[in-house]
Amino acid sequence: MVGKVRPSTVSELRASDHVQRSVKEELRENLLTRLRSGEPRFPGIVGFDDTVLPHLERALLAGHDLVLLGERGQGKTRLIRTIVGLLDEWTPVVEGCEINDHPYGPVCVRCRRLSAELGDALPVAWKHRDERYGEKLATPDTGVGDLIGDIDPIKVAEGRTLGDPETVHFGLIPRTNRGIFSINELPDLAERIQVALLNVLEERDIQVRGYALRLPLDVLLVASANPEDYTNRGRIITPLKDRFGAEIRTHYPLELDTELALIRQEASLTAEVPEHLIEVIGRFTRLVRDSTAVDARSGVSARFAIAGTETVAAGALRRAALTGEEQPVARVCDLAAVVPALLGKVEFEVSEEGREQEVLEHLLRRAVAETYRRRLGAADLTGLLDKFDAGETVDSGELIPARDLLHRLGPVPGLAKLMERLDLTGESPGQAAAAVEFALEGLFLTRRLSKDDTGGTATYRT
Numbered sequence: 001m002v003g004k005v006r007p008s009t010v011s012e013l014r015a016s017d018h019v020q021r022s023v024k025e026e027l028r029e030n031l032l033t034r035l036r037s038g039e040p041r042f043p044g045i046v047g048f049d050d051t052v053l054p055h056l057e058r059a060l061l062a063g064h065d066l067v068l069l070g071e072r073g074q075g076k077t078r079l080i081r082t083i084v085g086l087l088d089e090w091t092p093v094v095e096g097c098e099i100n101d102h103p104y105g106p107v108c109v110r111c112r113r114l115s116a117e118l119g120d121a122l123p124v125a126w127k128h129r130d131e132r133y134g135e136k137l138a139t140p141d142t143g144v145g146d147l148i149g150d151i152d153p154i155k156v157a158e159g160r161t162l163g164d165p166e167t168v169h170f171g172l173i174p175r176t177n178r179g180i181f182s183i184n185e186l187p188d189l190a191e192r193i194q195v196a197l198l199n200v201l202e203e204r205d206i207q208v209r210g211y212a213l214r215l216p217l218d219v220l221l222v223a224s225a226n227p228e229d230y231t232n233r234g235r236i237i238t239p240l241k242d243r244f245g246a247e248i249r250t251h252y253p254l255e256l257d258t259e260l261a262l263i264r265q266e267a268s269l270t271a272e273v274p275e276h277l278i279e280v281i282g283r284f285t286r287l288v289r290d291s292t293a294v295d296a297r298s299g300v301s302a303r304f305a306i307a308g309t310e311t312v313a314a315g316a317l318r319r320a321a322l323t324g325e326e327q328p329v330a331r332v333c334d335l336a337a338v339v340p341a342l343l344g345k346v347e348f349e350v351s352e353e354g355r356e357q358e359v360l361e362h363l364l365r366r367a368v369a370e371t372y373r374r375r376l377g378a379a380d381l382t383g384l385l386d387k388f389d390a391g392e393t394v395d396s397g398e399l400i401p402a403r404d405l406l407h408r409l410g411p412v413p414g415l416a417k418l419m420e421r422l423d424l425t426g427e428s429p430g431q432a433a434a435a436v437e438f439a440l441e442g443l444f445l446t447r448r449l450s451k452d453d454t455g456g457t458a459t460y461r462t
Contacts, residue, residue, distance in 0.1 A: 010119075020105070023179060027087065046265060048079070067186065071298065090129075094122060099170055102218075131179075134172050134182070138189035146172060150171070152169035182222045194236065194240050204219075263306060266306045267309040271329065271330060272330065283371055288304070298347040331402075339364060343356060381418075381443065391461075405437065409436060422435050
C-alpha cells in the first residue's frame with residue numbers, strides 16, 4: 001500500500017488510497033492471506049500445528065480476545081509474540097499521539113483538537129508492527145494506574161486543572177491502542193485490578209478516576225495463565241473469564257521428535273553436541289515429566305531440556321580450555337553435570353524429599369539406556385568388547401581429552417560404522433571419542449561391562 005516515501009499528512013494518506021482497519025480486521029485479513037498462500041503463520045512455534053494453532057487461528061478469525069492456559073515452559077509467551085507478525089508491517093498514526101490514534105478518526109482530546117485546527121495538514125507518523133505490541137507481567141504490585149492510567153501530577157503542577165482530560169497519564173493498555181497487549185500470568189493480578197479490565201474487554205473503553213473519558217480502544221487483549229487447579233496465587237475472576245472470547249490450552253511436546261526439534265531450535269550451544277546426546281536430554285526430560293516422583297501439576301518446562309543441553313555443551317568447552325583440545329565435542333561424561341544444574345527446575349512430591357538428586361540420576365541413566373538401545377542396540381560391538389578380554393581397563397572423564405581416550409583404547413574395529421549409526425559424519429577425534437564413550441556407557445548400562453566412578457573419572461572394565 002505504501003511505497004518508499006510514506007504519506008506525511010492526512011491529505012497525502014487519503015490520496016494513497018489507504019483504508020482504515022481495526023486491529024482485529026487487520027489480523028483476520030493477514031491471517032487469511034497466509035492460510036491461502038501456505039506461508040508459515042506462526043514461525044518458530046514447534047509442536048502445536050495440529051493441536052493449539054487451529055484453535056488460535058479460529059479465535060483470531062473470529063476477532064476474539066483470548067487466554068492461553070498451560071503449565072510453565074510450554075511456549076505461551078513465545079506464541080503470543082508471534083501474533084505480532086500478522087499485523088501490517090507499517091501503520092499510520094497521528095504524529096506525537098500517546099495512544100496511536102488513526103489519522104482518519106482521532107479519539108483523544110489532543111488529537112481531536114489538532115485535527116480541527118489543521119484539517120488535512122494533520123501530520124502523520126508511521127509505526128512498525130513491533131512497536132504495536134505491549135506486554136506486562138502480572139505482579140501483586142501492579143495497579144490500575146499501570147494498566148489503565150492515572151492523573152499526571154507533573155501536568156497538574158504545570159498549571160492545568162484537574163478537570164482537564166489532558167492531565168491524564170495513560171497506562172500500558174491505552175498506549176498499545178491499535179495493537180496487541182499481553183498480560184502474562186493473569187491470575188497473579190489482584191482481583192480488584194482485574195475488575196478494571198472488564199470495560200476494556202466489553203465496552204472497549206477506559207475509565208480513569210473521575211474523568212468522563214470514553215476512548216474507544218482498538219486492541220487485541222491476550223493473556224496467559226497456569227491452569228487454576230495448580231496455581232494457588234490467585235484466579236481469573238468469573239466476569240473477566242466470561243469476557244474473553246476464547247480459552248486455548250497449550251501442552252508440552254507430544255512426540256520425542258518434536259522435543260528434539262525444540263531443543264535444536266532454542267538451545268544456544270557453545271560447543272558441538274552430537275545428536276545422540278540431544279536425544280538423551282530429550283528422553284530425560286520426558287521421563288522426568290512422566291515420573292510419579294515429580295509434581296505433575298507444576299510441569300517440567302521446555303527450558304529444562306534447553307538448559308540441560310547448554311550445560312552439556314559448556315562442559316565440553318570447559319574440557320577443551322583446560323586440556324587444550326582443538327575442537328570441543330560433548331561426550332557422555334558431560335551429562336553428569338546436568339542433574340545438579342537442573343535440580344532446581346523440578347518440583348517433587350513431598351514423599352520424595354531428600355531423594356531428589358537420586359531420582360534424577362536414575363532417570364538420566366534410563367534415558368541413556370533407551371537412546372543406546374535405539375541407536376546401537378543392533379550394532380556389532382564385539383570389536384570394542386574384545387579390547388577388554390585381556391582384563392584391560394579404559395579411563396574416561398570430564399577432564400580426559402578425546403585424543404587421550406582414543407589412545408588408551410587403541411584402534412577400534414568398526415568405529416566408522418559406529419559413528420555412522422550415531423550420525424557423526426566428521427572425522428575429528430572429539431566425534432570419535434563421543435561415539436566410543438557412548439558405546440562404552442551403553443555396554444555398562446546393559447551389563448556387558450562394569451564401571452567404577454571415582455572423583456569424576458570413570459573406569460570401564462569387564
